[in-house]
Amino acid sequence: MNAYHPLNEGEAIVIASDLDGFFPSGASLRCREIGDGNLNLVFHIIDDASGKSLIMKQALPYAKVVGESWPLSLDRARIESQKLMLDGKLVPELVPIVHRYDADLALTIMEDLSDHVIMRQGLMNGARYPHFADHISTYMARTLFFTSDLGCNQQEKKLAVGDYINPDLCKITEDLIFDDPYTVSSNNNIEAAIEDAAALLRSDGELQMEVAILRDKFLTKGEALLHGDLHTGSIFVTPDSTKVIDPEFAYYGPIGFDIGAIIANLLLNYVGQEHWSSEESVRAEYRGYLLNTVRDIWNGFQDKFTALWDEHGVDRLASTAPGYRDYYMTTLLRDAAGFAGCKMVRRIVGLAHVADIDGISDDVTRERCQRQALAIGTALIRGHRNISSIEQLIDSVTAPVA
Amino acid sequence: MNAYHPLNEGEAIVIASDLDGFFPSGASLRCREIGDGNLNLVFHIIDDASGKSLIMKQALPYAKVVGESWPLSLDRARIESQKLMLDGKLVPELVPIVHRYDADLALTIMEDLSDHVIMRQGLMNGARYPHFADHISTYMARTLFFTSDLGCNQQEKKLAVGDYINPDLCKITEDLIFDDPYTVSSNNNIEAAIEDAAALLRSDGELQMEVAILRDKFLTKGEALLHGDLHTGSIFVTPDSTKVIDPEFAYYGPIGFDIGAIIANLLLNYVGQEHWSSEESVRAEYRGYLLNTVRDIWNGFQDKFTALWDEHGVDRLASTAPGYRDYYMTTLLRDAAGFAGCKMVRRIVGLAHVADIDGISDDVTRERCQRQALAIGTALIRGHRNISSIEQLIDSVTAPVA
Numbered sequence: 001m002n003a004y005h006p007l008n009e010g011e012a013i014v015i016a017s018d019l020d021g022f023f024p025s026g027a028s029l030r031c032r033e034i035g036d037g038n039l040n041l042v043f044h045i046i047d048d049a050s051g052k053s054l055i056m057k058q059a060l061p062y063a064k065v066v067g068e069s070w071p072l073s074l075d076r077a078r079i080e081s082q083k084l085m086l087d088g089k090l091v092p093e094l095v096p097i098v099h100r101y102d103a104d105l106a107l108t109i110m111e112d113l114s115d116h117v118i119m120r121q122g123l124m125n126g127a128r129y130p131h132f133a134d135h136i137s138t139y140m141a142r143t144l145f146f147t148s149d150l151g152c153n154q155q156e157k158k159l160a161v162g163d164y165i166n167p168d169l170c171k172i173t174e175d176l177i178f179d180d181p182y183t184v185s186s187n188n189n190i191e192a193a194i195e196d197a198a199a200l201l202r203s204d205g206e207l208q209m210e211v212a213i214l215r216d217k218f219l220t221k222g223e224a225l226l227h228g229d230l231h232t233g234s235i236f237v238t239p240d241s242t243k244v245i246d247p248e249f250a251y252y253g254p255i256g257f258d259i260g261a262i263i264a265n266l267l268l269n270y271v272g273q274e275h276w277s278s279e280e281s282v283r284a285e286y287r288g289y290l291l292n293t294v295r296d297i298w299n300g301f302q303d304k305f306t307a308l309w310d311e312h313g314v315d316r317l318a319s320t321a322p323g324y325r326d327y328y329m330t331t332l333l334r335d336a337a338g339f340a341g342c343k344m345v346r347r348i349v350g351l352a353h354v355a356d357i358d359g360i361s362d363d364v365t366r367e368r369c370q371r372q373a374l375a376i377g378t379a380l381i382r383g384h385r386n387i388s389s390i391e392q393l394i395d396s397v398t399a400p401v402a
Numbered sequence: 403m404n405a406y407h408p409l410n411e412g413e414a415i416v417i418a419s420d421l422d423g424f425f426p427s428g429a430s431l432r433c434r435e436i437g438d439g440n441l442n443l444v445f446h447i448i449d450d451a452s453g454k455s456l457i458m459k460q461a462l463p464y465a466k467v468v469g470e471s472w473p474l475s476l477d478r479a480r481i482e483s484q485k486l487m488l489d490g491k492l493v494p495e496l497v498p499i500v501h502r503y504d505a506d507l508a509l510t511i512m513e514d515l516s517d518h519v520i521m522r523q524g525l526m527n528g529a530r531y532p533h534f535a536d537h538i539s540t541y542m543a544r545t546l547f548f549t550s551d552l553g554c555n556q557q558e559k560k561l562a563v564g565d566y567i568n569p570d571l572c573k574i575t576e577d578l579i580f581d582d583p584y585t586v587s588s589n590n591n592i593e594a595a596i597e598d599a600a601a602l603l604r605s606d607g608e609l610q611m612e613v614a615i616l617r618d619k620f621l622t623k624g625e626a627l628l629h630g631d632l633h634t635g636s637i638f639v640t641p642d643s644t645k646v647i648d649p650e651f652a653y654y655g656p657i658g659f660d661i662g663a664i665i666a667n668l669l670l671n672y673v674g675q676e677h678w679s680s681e682e683s684v685r686a687e688y689r690g691y692l693l694n695t696v697r698d699i700w701n702g703f704q705d706k707f708t709a710l711w712d713e714h715g716v717d718r719l720a721s722t723a724p725g726y727r728d729y730y731m732t733t734l735l736r737d738a739a740g741f742a743g744c745k746m747v748r749r750i751v752g753l754a755h756v757a758d759i760d761g762i763s764d765d766v767t768r769e770r771c772q773r774q775a776l777a778i779g780t781a782l783i784r785g786h787r788n789i790s791s792i793e794q795l796i797d798s799v800t801a802p803v804a
Binding site: 149154155156159161165166167168170171174178179182183205206208209211212213215216219220221222315316317318320321322323324327328 | 717
């Protein structure tokens with residue numbers, strides 16, 4: 001059974017039963033495959049009698065989103081489980097527990113989080129997560145600091161870079177985020193109503209130059225071990241708890257990419273509130289909540305990252321050179337702004353969209369939101385190298401846009 | 403005989419005799435160990451009868467410069483031979499031919515270049531190398547372009563990054579170039595006469611902030627496969643030929659680091675000409691020759707690198723986004739200027755000096771040259787982020803300095 005093949009539900013139950021001491025012996029398990037099936041199978045295994053449950057995630061050797069024609073290395077399952085286990089040491093309260101990783105089956109057995117909801121859905125429902133900014137800024141500060149040259153042995157970091165080389169998944173990002181939206185590509189997914197706005201992306205040289213700069217950073221700037229796909233669909237929440245999942249895109253890249261991902265997805269929801277909050281006063285208040293969350297995430301990240309730097313900094317010169325820390329943090333904010341812009345744009349014209357926008361049923365509203373998301377995204381890309389405070393970033397969201 | 407141990411001359415002869423078809427069978431070989439013995443043994447094997455000869459370079463498991471207490475991975479011999487063989491494909495006329503690499507013995511058998519001289523010595527003798535700027539700019543343009551995300555398959559590059567992870571040798575650079583000169587360190591080697599100038603390096607916060615920025619680039623910016631130690635002691639020359647050797651520091655780093663290394667070493671010789679050219683008119687002319695060489699190297703590099711970009715560029719956006727190439731080349735020049743400054747400073751106050759300066763017998767002249775090298779080096783570091791042309795870089799060399 002240990003040679004790789006996609007498991008069926010019966011096989012998943014057998015494997016779960018074998019997990020030492022988790023389920024009562026002789027438990028009668030049931031299993032349901034609940035993945036969206038794009039890249040992975042996800043089995044939910046439940047013992048009704050004890051109330052215990054598990055998730056088993058198995059990587060598929062292809063991306064289903066474009067048929068079986070986009071082969072993907074199973075090695076990403078190793079990378080994902082390894083990153084989850086590392087996160088388990090750095091931020092144990094913010095990730096699911098990993099019970100076992102089976103390399104042959106590209107299978108990770110982990111904690112069931114079905115008492116949580118996917119954050120994207122929560123935000124579409126108008127829920128608020130008062131601890132989220134604190135949690136996610138802690139997640140980013142600790143996972144990024146302790147894997148960077150600022151917070152770990154710099155020679156061991158080089159070996160870790162080798163462990164997380166992730167060509168297939170990086171290629172997805174390089175194509176879908178940093179290339180396709182700015183050219184004619186069969187990967188794009190553009191609604192006819194906004195074809196004119198999409199055409200502008202393809203002809204705007206100034207914008208493309210900024211995207212090229214950001215693309216180069218994604219390709220070459222190995223600052224820290226990223227989650228690599230930190231959007232609101234990769235985060236499980238309750239009002240009290242935050243759990244970051246699905247780090248299969250992990251690799252050593254620019255820190256701003258993770259920060260930008262979460263900001264972009266909050267801003268896409270911000271835009272979509274034109275639909276999700278039907279009352280105008282509710283909408284304004286919820287949008288204020290979202291922008292405060294963006295602000296609190298950056299400020300929390302900055303406070304925690306710099307506190308770690310003070311307490312655990314390993315780089316003598318980086319810790320003593322006057323002004324360097326401020327320079328470094330401003331660079332991170334600029335990178336985050338630019339990457340956030342790229343991530344907003346790709347969710348409107350690229351292959352993979354988000355429900356915050358695509359779930360808007362009314363054509364006119366959806367079109368307006370798509371245009372607004374593009375306007376904010378392109379403003380962030382264009383301006384990213386001149387941003388020097390989080391307030392400036394937020395201003396570029398609320399400024400009247402074309 | 404194949405388990406690792408440092409070879410003696412007799413063993414080296416046996417191995418050389420076994421090299422298929424190189425020496426006539428039954429040849430009577432003689433061997434001399436000619437290494438400076440810091441990091442490697444270097445055997446020169448000669449068959450007087452046929453006139454054929456070879457070099458065999460064997461890595462030692464420690465750096466002798468500080469006794470046997472600085473252990474160094476033998477893996478650097480693999481990295482060096484692999485990089486030499488890659489260079490052999492990209493610029494065959496500019497590197498020695500590698501005949502064989504023996505992993506167990508950390509041994510590379512290669513072409514004997516003893517008809518060439520070490521360039522540093524040649525420059526101290528006042529020789530001119532009219533083709534050198536053309537050769538070395540070709541070397542850098544081709545080796546750096548075709549290993550960057552601009553000139554090779556971007557997914558294969560990621561795997562190559564893993565192949566060239568080189569923690570031990572990078573650590574030497576990180577310590578000796580980007581840390582020690584700016585703090586009190588037992589690794590430093592400072593003549594008493596310039597202790598005041600060295601003390602300034604330790605107290606100059608503005609300078610240290612720029613060094614911290616450059617150090618971060620060395621640690622994180624994996625642009626291309628560097629030589630990693632491209633000084634005039636790593637280059638064999640004749641008036642017609644240039645051969646780059648000793649790439650054991652190779653790793654994926656910032657392109658400007660290689661360019662800066664060669665510029666720094668030409669400028670150290672420029673400074674030292676106060677001693678090496680005793681007549682003032684000869685000195686002025688030779689210094690002009692050296693500055694022209696710096697200019698020709700940058701301009702040649704820029705022309706060739708951008709021509710390769712036009713002809714072989716693989717990155718769609720980098721090739722089409724207007725203005726991006728100019729932005730990229732200016733960034734390379736700035737990086738090169740900053741790294742050149744760091745490399746000049748470390749050769750005056752750090753562990754390893756250069757004969758261009760240390761070989762100056764007169765104490766007063768040597769002190770003046772050391773101060774001038776520090777002045778030029780620190781000016782390059784301080785100004786590197788504002789340099790936008792090679793003329794500006796050259797101006798900062800010739801401007802009157804304290």
